């Protein structure tokens with residue numbers, strides 16, 4: 001998976017200052033083809049700024065962004081041909097109908113045939129309302145029009161900045177299902193969100209951003225402990241590591257000081273205490289590990305509590 | 308680029324504002340022609356006969372051409388300031404500027420498509436002015452019982468073609484000035500305020516400099532307004548009995564001065580727009 005052909009996004013030491021504000025701080029992330037990548041962080045953590053730099057709307061203070069192996073600063077038009085984006089505040093013309101807005105975007109985008117407008121309207125379920133003025137659309141309809149617009153050029157890569165912001169639960173669900181569907185179709189998706197459970201539902205990989213820095217990243221399932229993770233504390237961690245390292249039914253061992261996180265099924269817990277006892281290592285604590293991602297996120301943000 | 312211009316024209320065509328401004332244009336022409344006719348059909352007692360004759364002539368061809376182009380310039384400046392500011396500034400207000408740039412990533416394309424589409428609209432507006440002005444002249448001539456067509460000569464037509472070109476050129480600096488302010492302030496209000504503000508403040512400044520005399524009186528020669536006045540057909544009220552003894556600016560001097568402003572404004576707008584971040 002790690003060859004360059006499948007690398008869609010690569011940021012290298014990407015940094016952005018707005019005056020004295022450090023919005024994005026030395027960011028290094030990679031997104032691979034076919035991934036639905038979640039960029040999770042509280043408001044003001046630098047998600048939109050990062051997305052702006054990927055789209056060439058914002059010039060980095062230092063570092064660089066490559067999309068499809070092309071430098072955004074140098075080869076933007078080539079990149080945009082394969083990209084669709086929904087930016088944070090949706091930009092359409094209020095005096096045009098939904099359909100006319102798409103017609104306008106089609107006019108200025110190369111290689112869109114007129115039947116595509118019908119297709120994307122159907123996809124986001126706006127058909128029937130396409131002739132209403134954009135100014136009369138509900139927020140949910142506006143968001144769906146924005147997604148339809150982003151899909152006009154049938155992009156390989158889709159960037160979405162908080163596409164469920166301000167929607168009611170039903171509207172949120174619709175959009176999330178649409179994103180999941182697009183992910184299944186093989187599109188690479190970069191989703192900005194401040195909602196942990198949204199990322200959890202939709203994304204297969206996630207990076208958490210705090211004050212412009214990535215604090216943790218990895219596969220969503222792993223970070224959410226979708227498998228079984230056992231947390232133990234022992235009298236002699238080094239000895240325990242040695243004893244457990246070669247056990248083939250333990251998927252992973254992570255050490256955090258005197259705490260060990262073991263990737264094992266629940267029916268093996270007794271077996272583990274037996275192995276350790278044989279090595280004269282004794283358990284001081286044994287429990288199913290907490291949800292690491294949630295833990296992290298809750299500590300970091302107030303929004304996480306309401307999510 | 309051609310697609311972008313077509314897109315701009317599509318948006319302008321669909322926008323009510325464009326049509327409202329077209330109606331204002333026609334209405335203003337009617338106002339000028341009928342008000343002027345009103346004066347000469349029922350002149351104040353103390354108005355000299357010479358002046359009445361002069362104004363009457365300006366409502367008929369061939370002299371009416373001056374009135375048409377001069378009126379087109381006067382109202383055109385105001386209407387184009389509004390249209391240009393809205394065309395550029397609204398994109399910021401609606402956030403659609405980011406939508407455009409995530410589709411067509413080259414920023415100078417956006418700037419040029421805006422300016423070129425506005426130039427095309429200006430051309431169309433001027434054609435409308437000529438048509439409306441022509442109809443109004445026919446009407447006022449009929450009211451003055453002096454309809455005749457012998458003014459239509461090749462020389463007359465050629466001169467009017469030139470006048471058309473000069474008037475078009477005279478409107479350009481105001482479009483570019485307004486565009487600059489709209490880009491600078493990232494809003495329609497900034498464009499309208501900057502464009503109209505410059506227009507009025509400059510007019511006042513010109514008056515003051517002219518009064519001041521000496522080298523200060525030379526400054527207006529390098530401002531926009533006096534040079535625009537110099538290249539468009541003379542106003543009815545600057546001719547004949549109204550003419551004053553100012554030394555006129557040469558067409559060459561004025562064209563160059565205007566061109567310098569235009570080029571500078573385009574370059575600054577481009578630089579500004581390319582340099583700045585488009586944050587949400």
Ligand SMILES: Nc1ncnc2c1ncn2[C@@H]1O[C@H](COP(=O)(O)OP(=O)(O)O)[C@@H](O)[C@H]1O
Pocket residue numbers: 018019021022023041042043044045046047048049050586587
């Ligand atoms: N145009 C701007 N000028 C100054 N500061 C800005 C600007 N845009 C964003 N910021 C600051 O940069 C930081 C990151 O903002 P943003 O990328 O919008 O965060 P997020 O999308 O995660 O909510 C915030 O502190 C914000 O105040």
Ligand SMILES: [Mg+2]
Pocket residue numbers: 044047048049088161162
């Ligand atoms: Mg944001």
